[in-house]
Amino acid sequence: MTGTLELCRRGVSAARENLAAVTWRYVASFFSALPLALAFGAIVDGYFASSLEAERFAEGVDLQLWAELLFDRGDALAVFAPLVLGASIFWIAVSTFLTGGVLATVHADVPLRTNELFAAGGRGFGRLMRLFPLGAGFTAVVVGVVAGGLTFLHNEGTEDWVSEKGVVATRLVCLAVIALVAAWANAAYDLMKVEAVTRGEHRARYAFVRGVAAAARSPLRVLAVYLPFVFAALIVTLLVSLIDVRIARTNGVWVFVAFALQQGVAYFRAFTSVALAGAEVRLTARAR
Amino acid sequence: MIRVALLLATLAGAPPSAPASPDPSGAAPAAHDTRRTVEYDLSASLDPETHQVRGAGRVRWTHHGTRPVRSLWWHLYLNAFKNDRTTFMRESDLGRLRGDAFDREHWGWIDVETMQIVHADGARTDVLAAAEFRRPDDGNVHDETVLETPLPFEVAPGETIELEVEFVSQLPKVFARSGFSGSFHFVAQWFPKLGVLQETLTSSTPGAPRWNCHQYHATSEYFADYGAYRVKIDVPEDHVVGATGVRVKSETKDGRAIHEYAIEDVHDFAWTADPRFVAIERKFDAAAIDPADVAKVAAQLGRAPESIALGDVAVRLLIQPEHAMYADRYFEATFAALKWFGLWYGAYPYPVLTVVDGPRGANGAMGMEYPTFITGGVSWPSPDGSGRPEGVTIHEFGHQYWYGLVGSNEFEEAWLDEGLNTYSSGKVEDAAFGPFMRAPRFAGLPLVPWFSSLTTEPMDVARIGTMLGGDVDALVRRSWDYRSDSYYGMNNYPRSALTLRQLEVVLGEDELIRAMRLYQERYRFRHPTTADFVAVLEEVHGTPLDDFARRALFTADYVDYAVDALKSKKRKVAAGVFDEDGERRTVDAEEVEDDEEDVYVTELVLRRETSVDFPVTVEVAFEGGDTRRFEWDGEYRWKRFEIETSSRAVSARLHPDGEQRLDLRRANDSRRVEKSHRAAATWGATALYLVQTLWQVLGGLL
CATH class of the missing domain: 2.60.40 (Immunoglobulin-like)
Structure with a gap:
């Protein structure tokens, strides 16, 4: 336990020492999301800007106004599907590039400058992209099999149950198991990336095997390092969202306050992802 | 008293022989x-x-x-x-x-x-x-x-x-x-x-x-x-039974129980049996009704409060053990429905009502109505304010009036029961509960902390439902002739309810209550048609309503008017050659120092977006708080108004008094001269954050 806590602490320290990496990760997510947000904002603006209902639409969720928007602008929103696909591909590329830089940064004994961060990202980009189909495929297969299997078993097993509480309880247990398996598979993929970047493993299949092997050797330890960061991001997101939904955007100041709060959470999540990378790099180093 | 005597007689085992309901209106007997x-x-x-x-x-x-x-x-x-x-x-x-x-x-x-x-x-x-x-x-x-x-x-x-x-x-x-x-x-x-x-x-x-x-x-x-039913139900002894009518006798023998039920003046009989049921019985106490509510409805109806007095009803709830915590909510909804339906449309004429709550897996049997016997439906967990089981209970009880007592033909004119009932049960919700929360669920759990303020009123539901399906089928149609069961649903529930909400405007709320009560009284235990309903409306209103009926009931389209344009600018100084008072005067606008007068010219364009035409009113608001209203017959596709005023127009709004409820879209019912980008800023920022969240999750995974 002490070792795990120490790993987490050192991960956090790595993120604090490399705020440039954190910031670039945040900035990348911001600008990758911006086109979609602007497109949606333009649709909303076109529909409501001239209407006296604009304020009401801004200040809360009005189901009828949302129904009108979706009903009348459904065609425009349908354009989002290819836009989201394109933006996702772009984000995968940007994220992969930054992951290489972040892993190199948190692996270094001293903080890297921005140009060094980008240089490291460039060096690891090819390896990580080759690893992508293996790692993402592994995660998808493991999570898909477990989630699909458990969902099937749950539906079949509870079909004749009368107790709704029992069904909800077992559903939550299944979800927890699926989440744990997803966390483990994702941590395994992270370890593959660490192998590829910090150990300089060019060959994707070897990085893949070593990552899976490392995660399989000590799954609990891997989860113990992975989950605190995910929980931190999740809990902060949920808690802030409780505040967010209670902020009535009655004027521009409140719109800005809510925006700042949301972006603060986004920055915090970028921080936790860099801290997690730091902890996983040290986990791999210790295992060796 | 007749009802109490009947209840006592039936409980004692005697067959119910008296008519279930005296005619409280004094209306002439049906032909x-x-x-x-x-x-x-x-x-x-x-x-x-x-x-x-x-x-x-x-x-x-x-x-x-x-x-x-x-x-x-x-x-x-x-x-x-x-x-x-x-x-x-x-x-x-x-x-x-x-x-x-x-x-x-x-x-x-x-x-x-x-x-x-x-x-x-x-x-x-x-x-x-x-x-x-x-x-x-x-x-x-x-x-x-x-x-x-x-x-x-x-x-x-x-x-x-x-x-x-x-x-x-x-x-x-x-x-x-x-x-x-x-x-x-x-x-x-x-x-x-x-x-x-x-x-x-x-x-x-x-x-x-x-x-x-x-x-x-x-x-x-x-x-x-309609007729009389007497049914002996033979079940295993441990089964709890509920049924249409009054239980007049029960006996057990050789591990079996035989329960005998009797009822008159109903047109169907259904029953249920389950050893898991918990039976809870409470009395709807008519004496406990707030006299102020009675007085208010009596005034609306133009009758003496004594003439609309209600009677007690024995309400029996058969509930699943796991739902026992919702029993009070079932009763509260049932009592509210008994009270308001009774006051508005005449006393519930039977001495009993059975409400059934089914188990998981029996959803298909929930939300159903049979004479004196309804099914509700709730799933655990159902937080306070979520409207389950209240909404469904009120609605199914409402069918005791619109289907049960007035036996319109559901196959041929379903709107006469589902529509009238969706409208009137919505009014009960308004009167007794207020808006219901619509929190979505995750893994079966309602996300109340995030969506507690997400509520809808019956009118919102009616508008949204009509928008989704109101331009495909006419409202009055044989049930299997709708394009699909979805269009059947959207027309006969929300669109019909919205049409009646509009009738509230056309007739006035009090007059509509009077008309619906007269319709209920005149056609109790009979099979009226849409023509009969419209005739009663016209009788109460005093003028023909065929135009309204044609547009609202028999047209496969909905109503949508829009404020299409609104501009307000200072008028330019007149330029050119003018012959005034026998003299010719030439004005060169470029030589005038201030080429604008202190008069604002406002151009307002209204537009009818669908084929259904109704007269509309628009109100234009000006700087300083002045307002002016304009009428339009709505017949041609659009209408332009030019207004000259000393102050600038700020906005225009259709139906300023809410007088056209059939007009579905709120967003295009108004227009402002200066745009507001707050909605775009709010939801654009939120969209940004949500996509960032998605990216960060994917970034973590990839």
Whole structure:
């Protein structure tokens, strides 16, 4: 336990020492999301800007106004599907590039400058992209099999149950198991990336095997390092969202306050992802 | 007092013999009162292992028409679940309805084993040998839900014919209304039930006698004649039973319990049995109603408060043990419905009401209505304010009035029960509960902390539903003729309710209540049509409403007007050559120092977006707070107004007093001169954050 806590602490320290990496990760997510947000904002603006209902639409969720928007602008929103696909591909590329830089940064004994961060990202980009189909495929297969299997078993097993509480309880247990398996598979993929970047493993299949092997050797330890960061991001997101939904955007100041709060959470999540990378790099180093 | 005496008499085992309800309005008796057209004296024995009901008994039918009849038509509705080629199954996408799927391992059917005429001298004549299945609606040869039994002799007007029947009803697994789920049995449409003999095509046009006996359709199941029922229900001793009517007798023998129920002036009979039920009984105490509410409704109706007094009702809730914590909410909703429906439309005339709460897996049987017997429905967890079970309970109780007491034809004009009921149960929700929360669920748990403020009122639901399906079908249509069951639903529930909300504006709320009460009183225990309803509205209103009816009921389109443009600018100084007072004056605008006058010219353009035209009012607001209103007959596709004022226009709004509720879109009902980008900023920022969240999750995964 002490070792795990120490790993987490050192991960956090790595993120604090490399705020440039954190910031670039945040900035990348911001600008990758911006086109979609602007497109949606333009649709909303076109529909409501001239209407006296604009304020009401801004200040809360009005189901009828949302129904009108979706009903009348459904065609425009349908354009989002290819836009989201394109933006996702772009984000995968940007994220992969930054992951290489972040892993190199948190692996270094001293903080890297921005140009060094980008240089490291460039060096690891090819390896990580080759690893992508293996790692993402592994995660998808493991999570898909477990989630699909458990969902099937749950539906079949509870079909004749009368107790709704029992069904909800077992559903939550299944979800927890699926989440744990997803966390483990994702941590395994992270370890593959660490192998590829910090150990300089060019060959994707070897990085893949070593990552899976490392995660399989000590799954609990891997989860113990992975989950605190995910929980931190999740809990902060949920808690802030409780505040967010209670902020009535009655004027521009409140719109800005809510925006700042949301972006603060986004920055915090970028921080936790860099801290997690730091902890996983040290986990791999210790295992060796 | 009559009701109390009746309750005491029935509890003591005597048959209820008095009419269930005196006519509280003093209105003239109906010309064709269908009461006592039928009498059913049946017994039913449930085998919970095979889920079969073995039934037997006598049916008496009195011919109230004017011409002889040579056959009887029967509903055999359990045959809808006999195979996947029945009309019901075809219409329900081969067994998918209201989110439920049919279990193909448990088919349902009804076999009539014997059917014999019982003559006065005790002799019997079989009528089954010559019987044939009829398919009056679609000719589907696989549908066996309507049976015609030719008679060996004519039944003359005024005569009563008595038949003896034996039948076996196999319940399907609950999919739509009837069936079983585990130990829960919901037994509806379980016996051969006579159709309705009609001699009029409309309320005023005579025609040849015909049996109005439709096949069982996915969207509708009710149209039958009023009469008296006496049913003995034989179940295992540990089963708790609820049924239409008053329990007049119970006895146990050899591990079985036989409960006898009786009721008059109803047109159907359903029952339920489940050993898991917890039975809770409470009294609806009419004396506990706030006198101020009585006085308010009496004033609306223009009657004395004493004349609308209600009676007590024994309410029995059969609830699943796991839902026991929702019992108070069931009762609160039921009592609110008894109170407001009673005050508005006349006292509930029966001494009892049974409310059934089904188990998980029996969703298809929930949200249903049968005389004095309704099903609610709730799933754990159901937080306060979520409207379950309140909304469904109020709605199903409302059918006691619109379907039960006023027996309109659900197959041919479903809006007369579903629409009137959605409207009036929405009014009860407004009066007793306020808006309901619509928190979405994750893994079966409602996300209340995030969505507690996400609420809808009945009017919102009506508008949204109408928007989704109001431009495909006319509102008044045969139930199976809608483009799909979704369009049936959207027209007969929300769109009909919205139409009645608009009638509140046209007639005034008080006048509409008076009209609906008169309609209820005049057509209790009868089978009115849309024409009858409109005639009552016109009678109360004093002027024809055919224009409104044409636009609102018989048009496959909805109403949508828009403020298409609004501009307000200072008027330019006039330039050019002017002949004034015998002199010619030339003004060169470029030489005028200030080329704008202190007069604002506002251009307002209104537009009709759909084919339905109604007159509209628009209000223009000006800087300084002044407003001006303009009327438009709405007939041409658009209308321009030019207004000259000393102040600049700020905004324009259609229907400023909410006088046009059928106009669906709120967003285009108003326009401002200066745009507001707050909505775009708010939701653009939120979209940014949500996509960032997605990216960061994917970034973590990838």
